[in-house]
Amino acid sequence: MYESHFGLREAPFGITPDTSFFFNSPHSQEALNTLLVAARSGEGFIKITGEVGTGKTLLCRKFMKTLGDGFVTAYLPNPLLEPRTLMLALAEELELQLAPDVDQHNLLKSLTARLLALAAQGKRVVLCVDEAQTIPEASLEALRLLTNLETEKRKLLQIVLFGQPELNQHLQAQSIRQLTQRITFQHDLGALSRDDMEYYLAYRLRVAGFTGARLFSKAAVRRLFAASGGIPRLINIMAHKAMLLAYGEGRQQVDDRHVKLAVKDTALLKRRGWPWLAAGLALAALAAAGAVLSYRLSL
Known part of the structure; x- marks a missing residue:
């Protein structure tokens, strides 16, 4: 509406996560550097937390866009899913064609085969989970089990959790303490x-x-x-x-x-x-x- 009045090509203050507007503040640049170092080192779990509105989704998209051709990325924007549905969503992101009624054994077997095939091509797979504070504990445990898949050299799947500060409380549950111990890199986005x-x-x-x-x-x-x-x-x-x-x-x-x-x-x-x-x-x-x-x- 006001673009031509101010000599603009587009509105500058939209709230959609447009990576062309990614601003390298000390917080966001440090978080992006942390993500890139962690992804390239092949670690299992990475955690990014921040209050609502601090730019977690924009950071997530910038991170995925910055990763080079050696990476395959999967993105789950709404992880409020039970374990089987979450794994089906990951399979879809990895372009796996599965029967709607595939059983749990064959679902996991297909995911493993796909991850091994990508590893054989020299590709690293990174799953980015937005709004991670909403993931049920059972689904978090399913993600942890997926990160057990590895070659002699590295993990077949890395997972980045982007969530509000409630995610930290969520991860304190005794039932998922093994996952919490596997978070090797973390960063908190500030204002x-x-x-x-x-x-x-x-x-x-x-x-x-x-x-x-x-x-x-x-x-x-x-x-x-x-x-x-x-x-x-x-x-x-x-x-x-x-x-x-x-x-x-x-x-x-x-x-x-x-x-x-x-x-x-x-x-x-x-x-x-x-x-x-x-x-x-x-x-x-x-x-x-x-x-x-x-x-x-x-x-």
């Missing part, structure tokens, strides 16, 4: 600092095609950081709304007042809690778009 957030705003705007001078005033940046706490998803939500408001007024710069209104509009989402952010954003975006249209028509 952006004030300075990092300034670079973050500038970076996303530049990727979106912005070539002008400062778009967010210093006062706007201060308020945005205070309201978001440096959480990238919240920054994106409020920055997007503030730009809509500036566009509605025909302004070329986002000032403190625009961010203040954006923060007020987002405060309800924050009070209701993080799990409702995505749904709330969709409604808020519609409301903001309607407000801008009404403003334009009244000019």
Whole structure:
């Protein structure tokens, strides 16, 4: 809506995990380096945790995209699955054609054969599990058993768990202590600092095609950081709304007042809690778009 007004090719503050907008903050770059080192060393389990909105899914996609041709990646975005269904999902990711009624023995046998075939081709297989805090304990144990598969040289399957801090509590269960002991690399994603957030705003705007001078005033940046706490998803939500408001007024710069209104509009989402952010954003975006249209028509 406002792209041409600000000289942009695309909207800079979407909440979809677009890897072209991946920002190398100290936290995200350290996490990416940890993932790449762990994957190339062939270790079994890797764990990445972070609060809602800190960029775990974006990091996951950047990691998979960065891995070279020597890797085959599988991705499970919703692992709230019982063990058999989870293994069927992995088989599908590895392009295995199986009968719908395949029994557990033949399912495991087929997975093993596929992993061995990929290893013979010199390929490493990495399974990335998003929202890992939702995995049932029985399914976590099934994943652990899969990592027992190995050649004389290395594991046939590496698993990266991306989850909210609740994942750490989940992994403390006595029944899956063997899995916890196999986590050899881990990293916790944190929020952006004030300075990092300034670079973050500038970076996303530049990727979106912005070539002008400062778009967010210093006062706007201060308020945005205070309201978001440096959480990238919240920054994106409020920055997007503030730009809509500036566009509605025909302004070329986002000032403190625009961010203040954006923060007020987002405060309800924050009070209701993080799990409702995505749904709330969709409604808020519609409301903001309607407000801008009404403003334009009244000019």
